[in-house]
Amino acid sequence: MDALDLDTPALYIDLDALERNIARMQAQCRAWGVALRPHVKTHKIPEIAKLQLDAGAIGITVAKVGEAEVLPGDDVLVAYPLLKSKLPRVRALAKNRRVKVAVDSVDVARDLEGIDTLVEIDVGVGRTGVQSAEQAVQVAKACSDFQGIFYWPSWLDEAGFQAACVKIDTVIAALSAAGFEAKIVSGGSTPGAAKTPLIPQTTEIRPGTYVFYDASSLAAQLCDEADCALRVLTTVVSTAVPGQCVIDAGSKTFSSDQTVGVGTFGHFVGRHWTMRKMNEEHGYVEPSPPDPRPRVGEKVWVVPSHCCATVNLHDEVWYGRGGRVEGSWKVAARGKVR
Amino acid sequence: MDALDLDTPALYIDLDALERNIARMQAQCRAWGVALRPHVKTHKIPEIAKLQLDAGAIGITVAKVGEAEVLPGDDVLVAYPLLKSKLPRVRALAKNRRVKVAVDSVDVARDLEGIDTLVEIDVGVGRTGVQSAEQAVQVAKACSDFQGIFYWPSWLDEAGFQAACVKIDTVIAALSAAGFEAKIVSGGSTPGAAKTPLIPQTTEIRPGTYVFYDASSLAAQLCDEADCALRVLTTVVSTAVPGQCVIDAGSKTFSSDQTVGVGTFGHFVGRHWTMRKMNEEHGYVEPSPPDPRPRVGEKVWVVPSHCCATVNLHDEVWYGRGGRVEGSWKVAARGKVR
Numbered sequence: 001m002d003a004l005d006l007d008t009p010a011l012y013i014d015l016d017a018l019e020r021n022i023a024r025m026q027a028q029c030r031a032w033g034v035a036l037r038p039h040v041k042t043h044k045i046p047e048i049a050k051l052q053l054d055a056g057a058i059g060i061t062v063a064k065v066g067e068a069e070v071l072p073g074d075d076v077l078v079a080y081p082l083l084k085s086k087l088p089r090v091r092a093l094a095k096n097r098r099v100k101v102a103v104d105s106v107d108v109a110r111d112l113e114g115i116d117t118l119v120e121i122d123v124g125v126g127r128t129g130v131q132s133a134e135q136a137v138q139v140a141k142a143c144s145d146f147q148g149i150f151y152w153p154s155w156l157d158e159a160g161f162q163a164a165c166v167k168i169d170t171v172i173a174a175l176s177a178a179g180f181e182a183k184i185v186s187g188g189s190t191p192g193a194a195k196t197p198l199i200p201q202t203t204e205i206r207p208g209t210y211v212f213y214d215a216s217s218l219a220a221q222l223c224d225e226a227d228c229a230l231r232v233l234t235t236v237v238s239t240a241v242p243g244q245c246v247i248d249a250g251s252k253t254f255s256s257d258q259t260v261g262v263g264t265f266g267h268f269v270g271r272h273w274t275m276r277k278m279n280e281e282h283g284y285v286e287p288s289p290p291d292p293r294p295r296v297g298e299k300v301w302v303v304p305s306h307c308c309a310t311v312n313l314h315d316e317v318w319y320g321r322g323g324r325v326e327g328s329w330k331v332a333a334r335g336k337v338r
Numbered sequence: 339m340d341a342l343d344l345d346t347p348a349l350y351i352d353l354d355a356l357e358r359n360i361a362r363m364q365a366q367c368r369a370w371g372v373a374l375r376p377h378v379k380t381h382k383i384p385e386i387a388k389l390q391l392d393a394g395a396i397g398i399t400v401a402k403v404g405e406a407e408v409l410p411g412d413d414v415l416v417a418y419p420l421l422k423s424k425l426p427r428v429r430a431l432a433k434n435r436r437v438k439v440a441v442d443s444v445d446v447a448r449d450l451e452g453i454d455t456l457v458e459i460d461v462g463v464g465r466t467g468v469q470s471a472e473q474a475v476q477v478a479k480a481c482s483d484f485q486g487i488f489y490w491p492s493w494l495d496e497a498g499f500q501a502a503c504v505k506i507d508t509v510i511a512a513l514s515a516a517g518f519e520a521k522i523v524s525g526g527s528t529p530g531a532a533k534t535p536l537i538p539q540t541t542e543i544r545p546g547t548y549v550f551y552d553a554s555s556l557a558a559q560l561c562d563e564a565d566c567a568l569r570v571l572t573t574v575v576s577t578a579v580p581g582q583c584v585i586d587a588g589s590k591t592f593s594s595d596q597t598v599g600v601g602t603f604g605h606f607v608g609r610h611w612t613m614r615k616m617n618e619e620h621g622y623v624e625p626s627p628p629d630p631r632p633r634v635g636e637k638v639w640v641v642p643s644h645c646c647a648t649v650n651l652h653d654e655v656w657y658g659r660g661g662r663v664e665g666s667w668k669v670a671a672r673g674k675v676r
Contacts, residue, residue, distance in 0.1 A: 007423050007424075007676050008421075008423075008676070009675050009676065010676075041618065041619075063618065063619040064619060080575070080619060081575040081576045081584075081634070083346075083573055083575060083586065083635065084635065085345050085346075085573075086345075104576055104578040105576065105577070105578060105634050107634055107635070108634060120578075122578065122579060126579050126582075127576075127579065127584060127617070127620055127622065128575070128576040128578055128579065128584055128620070129576075129578055129579070130578055131578060131579065131580070135578075235421055235423075237418070237419040237421060237466070238419045238442055238443065238465075238466040238467075239443070240442040240443060240458075240460065240466055240467055240468055240469060240473075241460060241464050241465065241466065241467070241469065242469070244464075246419070246465060246466055248421065249675070251593065251594075251595060251647055252647070252650055252673070252675050253675050255589065255593070255594060256589075256593060256594035256595050256647070257589060257594050279465070280379065280401065280646060280647060280650070281379075281401040281402060281418060281675070282465055282466070284465065296419070296443050296445055296446060297421065297422065297445070308618060309589055309590070309594070309618060312590055312618070312651070313650070313651075313673060313675075314673065314675075315673050335590070335651060335652065335653050337347050337587070337590050337591050337619070337651075337652075338345050338346070338347065338348075
């Protein structure tokens with residue numbers, strides 16, 4: 001079946017691009033001398049996690065315990081401040097798999113008796129993570145099984161990475177002086193991946209988006225259009241209002257996350273179109289002159305702004321090669337917010 | 339069970355508020371002399387659709403055929419430009435239920451042979467809908483079973499409603515002159531509901547949000563906090579970064595739709611807190627001085643900015659009265675984008 005014959009809106013994964021992306025990041029990690037522990041919240045699909053593990057990933061990263069419960073990987077990092085109420089499920093997971101959890105407070109660390117922990121260090125993003133080397137030592141002392149540290153560089157620039165490197169050095173030295181060896185130094189993120197060598201203490205990284213890339217990756221020149229493995233097939237449903245058309249996909253298909261730094265909700269393949277407004281089922285599209293006038297019924301491929309949040313809206317994703325459909329995968333970890 | 343004992347993040351519906359909201363809108367529609375055809379995309383839950391029908395709703399409104407397939411109501415309006423590929427499913431639905439579909443183009447109208455149609459008129463929102471009385475007549479002529487017209491006032495102000503009234507008069511007169519009687523004039527939307535008498539030709543309205551209301555409704559003074567029937571229970575997971583706390587709910591729990599005109603992602607009950615940034619699993623919260631400093635493990639109720647998009651992210655919603663949990667409902671029409 002031709003992918004263009006799918007009823008819309010529909011998510012489609014190009015397997016050639018997916019496999020290239022997985023192989024390339026794995027090769028880069030080997031070259032940098034770090035392990036790869038992909039964040040599987042991007043795809044939420046067991047079959048793709050398996051492709052990553054088969055390619056050499058040492059395990060998986062998840063944000064929520066519910067994701068780990070349905071995705072494979074013998075070695076699991078729950079890269080999220082763990083609440084006490086989740087402990088029974090973490091202990092159940094740890095019976096059959098090596099489980100590590102992140103922690104950034106003494107109170108939570110005390111709850112994690114018998115569980116491997118990584119202390120989160122805030123390297124300048126300001127989301128979670130201890131602020132100082134002293135706090136890192138305090139939290140490490142409250143951990144029964146300290147394994148190392150964990151940071152999230154997000155979209156930090158080169159100067160930000162250099163400052164992060166200094167901070168991580170200071171933390172590792174203070175921990176060492178207090179008798180704690182950081183065996184694991186876990187970095188992360190697709191936008192920061194290429195800057196991994198700037199923090200040479202790093203032992204593993206946790207990028208997620210690189211399996212698919214998205215319109216935000218494209219705008220940041222992290223990839224080419226051909227690397228965008230996840231695309232949404234949509235159909236023009238109305239051209240009634242002059243100067244625009246409406247596609248059958250809005251915030252229930254793409255999520256309301258805008259392309260980082262750009263303000264559209266997706267990249268239109270082969271069209272000079274932008275989409276700056278959405279309702280749940282309506283994407284308001286502004287076509288540009290070089291393209292022919294949109295027709296009702298016309299199908300269009302869109303690379304979503306944020307692939308992770310987009311996949312989370314769908315139960316099923318089709319896949320194939322060369323524009324053909326070979327099958328579909330269930331998005332098994334969709335909606336696992338607990 | 340106390341709702342505060344739910345594992346978080348969790349959606350909870352206060353049944354007292356829900357029932358009051360349903361009864362009040364039904365009573366208002368009676369007073370205005372219009373029928374109520376609620377847009378069930380807000381809740382996506384069969385049990386709530388049944389409460390609305392039992393209270394006197396004449397049928398339901400959906401955006402996508404997939405919603406109608408799992409939600410009750412003998413009389414269904416698919417208030418969305420229908421694509422040819424959906425026709426077999428619409429015809430199957432029409433075997434057991436009265437089905438009407440919206441149309442705003444001659445091409446689509448020709449496809450809808452044998453199906454009741456409402457021609458959509460754009461009353462100034464600029465999303466979908468024919469622009470002129472002449473176009474309305476052209477589309478009506480292409481329909482085999484013209485039943486009336488349909489408009490979406492969204493957040494139009496009073497002057498916008500007055501202009502819409504003039505346009506609808508003109509369209510109805512032109513249709514009548516061409517031999518088409520608009521038996522149904524379908525209006526809509528919760529923010530516009532109170533302005534229904536400004537368009538006296540209206541025979542029915544299609545509000546959705548009023549069953550729950552949300553932080554956008556609250557900011558627009560459409561309701562009081564006590565009317566907000568849908569709330570999200572969240573927990574503070576980190577206070578490591580000075581001046582903020584992080585809750586265990588981000589764009590996978592709330593959707594990235596901001597409160598209309600305000601810019602936060604939710605209304606915190608009993609707190610002076612705002613949330614202007616989210617990642618998928620992290621809500622960045624700025625607490626304000628009158629409240630005590632947030633503690634890790636503290637649970638907080640949040641009224642989401644956009645209830646419809648929020649419900650669409652969850653498989654299950656708990657319900658009860660007086661802060662107790664009486665049971666849970668499956669969000670049966672979640673993710674029905676086709």
